[in-house]
Amino acid sequence: QGKFTLLRDTRTDGSFLVHHFLSFYLRAGCKVCFVALLQSFSHYNIVAQKLGVNLTAAKERGQLVFLEGLKSCLDLLFGEEEEQSGQPSPLQFISESASNLKALFDFVRTSLTPAGSDSWKGPVLLVDDLSVLLSLGATPVAVLDFIHYCRVAVCSQLKGNIVVLVHSNEDSEDEENELVVNSLCHHSDLILWVEGLATGFCKDVHGQIKIIRRVSLELTAEHDHVQIYQYKIQDKNVTFFARGLSAAVL
Amino acid sequence: LVFTEEDKYGLYSNLLFKYFLAEGVVCGHDLFVASAKEHPDHILKELPAPLLDDTYRNELGEEATAVKSEDFQDSMKIAWRYQNLPKMEASPTTSTKLGHYYDVSKTMSPELFQSIKWHSFYLHEELSLQPKMKTCNMNSAYARLLQSIQRIIYQEGFDGSDPQKKQKNILRIGIQSLGSVLWGDDICISDTPEDINSLTKFMYILRGLLRKSLSACIITVPAHLIQNKAIMERVTNLSDMVVGLESFIGSERETNPLYKDYHGLVHVHQIPRLNSLICDVSDTKDLAFRLKRKLFTIERLHLPPDLSDTVSRASKQDLAESAKLLSSGCGAMAIGKKHLDF
Numbered sequence: 001q002g003k004f005t006l007l008r009d010t011r012t013d014g015s016f017l018v019h020h021f022l023s024f025y026l027r028a029g030c031k032v033c034f035v036a037l038l039q040s041f042s043h044y045n046i047v048a049q050k051l052g053v054n055l056t057a058a059k060e061r062g063q064l065v066f067l068e069g070l071k072s073c074l075d076l077l078f079g080e081e082e083e084q085s086g087q088p089s090p091l092q093f094i095s096e097s098a099s100n101l102k103a104l105f106d107f108v109r110t111s112l113t114p115a116g117s118d119s120w121k122g123p124v125l126l127v128d129d130l131s132v133l134l135s136l137g138a139t140p141v142a143v144l145d146f147i148h149y150c151r152v153a154v155c156s157q158l159k160g161n162i163v164v165l166v167h168s169n170e171d172s173e174d175e176e177n178e179l180v181v182n183s184l185c186h187h188s189d190l191i192l193w194v195e196g197l198a199t200g201f202c203k204d205v206h207g208q209i210k211i212i213r214r215v216s217l218e219l220t221a222e223h224d225h226v227q228i229y230q231y232k233i234q235d236k237n238v239t240f241f242a243r244g245l246s247a248a249v250l
Numbered sequence: 251l252v253f254t255e256e257d258k259y260g261l262y263s264n265l266l267f268k269y270f271l272a273e274g275v276v277c278g279h280d281l282f283v284a285s286a287k288e289h290p291d292h293i294l295k296e297l298p299a300p301l302l303d304d305t306y307r308n309e310l311g312e313e314a315t316a317v318k319s320e321d322f323q324d325s326m327k328i329a330w331r332y333q334n335l336p337k338m339e340a341s342p343t344t345s346t347k348l349g350h351y352y353d354v355s356k357t358m359s360p361e362l363f364q365s366i367k368w369h370s371f372y373l374h375e376e377l378s379l380q381p382k383m384k385t386c387n388m389n390s391a392y393a394r395l396l397q398s399i400q401r402i403i404y405q406e407g408f409d410g411s412d413p414q415k416k417q418k419n420i421l422r423i424g425i426q427s428l429g430s431v432l433w434g435d436d437i438c439i440s441d442t443p444e445d446i447n448s449l450t451k452f453m454y455i456l457r458g459l460l461r462k463s464l465s466a467c468i469i470t471v472p473a474h475l476i477q478n479k480a481i482m483e484r485v486t487n488l489s490d491m492v493v494g495l496e497s498f499i500g501s502e503r504e505t506n507p508l509y510k511d512y513h514g515l516v517h518v519h520q521i522p523r524l525n526s527l528i529c530d531v532s533d534t535k536d537l538a539f540r541l542k543r544k545l546f547t548i549e550r551l552h553l554p555p556d557l558s559d560t561v562s563r564a565s566k567q568d569l570a571e572s573a574k575l576l577s578s579g580c581g582a583m584a585i586g587k588k589h590l591d592f
Contacts, residue, residue: 038487040461070458077455078400135450135484167487174480 001122002155006188007165008181011196012207014165016233018128019044021163023053026063030160031120033111035104037069037132050236063120065111069132091136101138101146109153112160123160125150130184131167131177140176144183151187189214197230205230208243267424267470367406371398373433389448391434396455399423403463421465428452429471449481453488490522 007017015038022044025032036044045055058064072091091104112123133143147164154160168181185191193210213225229240373391403421429435429449460467473494476482486492497514 070454070461073455074400074458074462078397129487131484131487132454135447135488136454137447137451169483172480172483173478174483176480177483 001159001161003161003189004151004155004187005161005163005190005192006184007163007192007194008168008185009165009194010168010170012194014167014192014194015039015128016238017192017194018126018163018165019047019051020238022055022126023048023051025124025126025161026053026055026058029063029121030124031063031065031112031114031122032058032124032126033065033067033108035067035069035108035125035127037127038129040070041066041068067107073136101133101142105146105149105153108150112154112158114158123154123158125154125160125162127162127164129165129167130180134174134176134180140179143180147184204232206233207231209240267426267468369398369402371395388451389433389435389445392448392452395425396452396459399456399459403459403465419464421463423460423465423467425467425469427472428469429476446478446481450484450488453485457488486520489520492519493517494519 005021007014007021009015022032022034026048034044041055048055055064055066059066069091076091108125112125114120114123130143130147133146134140138146147162150162154162164184166177166181166184168178172178191210191212191214193212194207195210196207197205208228208230211225211227211229215224228243230243231238231240371394373395406421427433435448456467459465469489471485473482494517495514496517498512
């Protein structure tokens with residue numbers, strides 16, 4: 001409850017973790033607000049079906065609030081004036097000169113604030129992925145502010161969880177992105193860091209995942225617990241194993 | 251959304267661009283060609299002609315049989331464990347019938363164009379029109395291009411907005427040399443461009459348009475000119491497939507004996523992972539291309555065996571250094587820095 005999990009990927013694609021968390025929280029009965037900036041709804045829907053969850057049904061019963069970034073952006077830019085409802089678009093920072101993500105935050109807060117009839121367990125905010133906001137013109141400070149506001153609203157006030165995906169690279173020249181990622185790392189309770197193998201590309205081991213539990217944040221003078229596993233992604237699930245013990249080797 | 255990094259002189263990426271469009275013509279898809287450099291009519295006149303199946307199959311068949319008859323009966327004596335491994339397949343076999351083959355030395359005949367509808371966007375002709383969409387601080391050339399694409403998608407019903415239209419067709423969009431100075435963007439000139447987000451915003455909106463409609467798009471970008479590498483990283487994230495072409499013209503690799511059969515390397519930086527947890531990863535990532543008189547082929551880069559022992563030590567060292575530059579994972583071909591001298 002009230003945890004901030006950071007999904008971080010380097011040299012590989014960590015989106016399988018996003019799919020996992022989405023189906024995990026939906027199956028657990030939580031109310032999920034999914035800010036999907038990079039892919040379309042049908043992509044997530046098809047993968048979720050392989051994992052045993054139906055996103056369309058979840059949307060209809062009100063358990064899932066889905067913000068499809070790509071579609072929302074198109075509606076904002078190409079939409080007719082009459083089509084706009086009373087509420088401003090959550091992504092309106094794209095068309096305005098002010099780099100202010102307040103509309104997006106308001107959207108998140110209204111979707112996760114429990115209505116009287118809701119019976120869902122804790123709210124969850126899922127973001128895929130945060131680095132796209134920088135590409136769309138938001139400043140790093142605006143992005144960090146947005147996350148901060150979300151933490152206050154979702155983690156502290158509503159006792160919910162937040163899961164955010166970011167991309168990072170070693171020797172990255174994208175300083176703004178590195179700034180956001182480093183800052184988020186310091187504030188996260190749990191970091192799942194997915195990396196491509198340092199030795200290069202391999203068919204049987206797709207990468208390694210580092211699980212960092214930030215125990216040091218609890219002020220008990222302990223260091224963070226770090227666990228490292230390797231993984232292979234298959235069509236319907238992901239297998240994890242200890243380093244060097246891939247099925248191809250044994 | 252296929253993102254192609256151009257090679258230094260743009261020769262080979264242009265070829266790839268034309269292949270994409272030519273495939274569209276042969277398959278009966280609609281085309282949308284945008285360029286700031288050449289008039290799209292010229293581009294379309296230079297598309298390669300498709301090869302009829304029989305002639306190509308014969309050519310490829312001849313080559314394959316020639317190779318087979320040579321080492322038919324050689325059984326290995328020392329490295330006999332390798333005998334059981336399948337022979338190295340350099341080029342795709344004719345059994346996979348995906349796509350068509352093209353003859354680069356001939357241009358496509360105009361009759362093939364009759365059946366398809368094509369739209370063009372030549373920047374210098376469109377400058378007079380004012381964009382109607384909210385430009386949101388984006389470069390106005392990009393804004394006009396996006397508006398034009400959106401208009402075509404909507405009018406021709408590629409986004410399913412017209413339920414009357416029974417036949418569903420695909421729109422193939424080709425955009426040439428995006429990000430270059432000709433589009434009014436200064437990311438190729440300076441390290442701190444005026445609007446660093448123009449290209450990325452464009453890519454995001456284009457991605458949205460593609461996801462919403464039945465279309466596919468190829469973009470070529472002079473990546474070697476873009477000063478600010480952060481932009482390249484962001485753009486890679488926003489694309490589905492990223493391919494880079496590195497030609498050997500004018501670089502030191504031209505004379506490298508490793509690469510003597512090829513004209514350049516193909517770097518596949520990213521492959522699409524759509525609608526599934528996994529992506530279709532091929533066995534090897536080292537690909538090279540060569541332009542023969544009639545064909546442009548992409549093959550696995552395989553090194554010739556290092557047989558000569560009269561070569562001086564200096565050049566052997568060079569070979570080893572170059573071999574190290576190949577992305578690791580090409581397991582069968584790892585040549586270490588220290589040669590074992592027997």
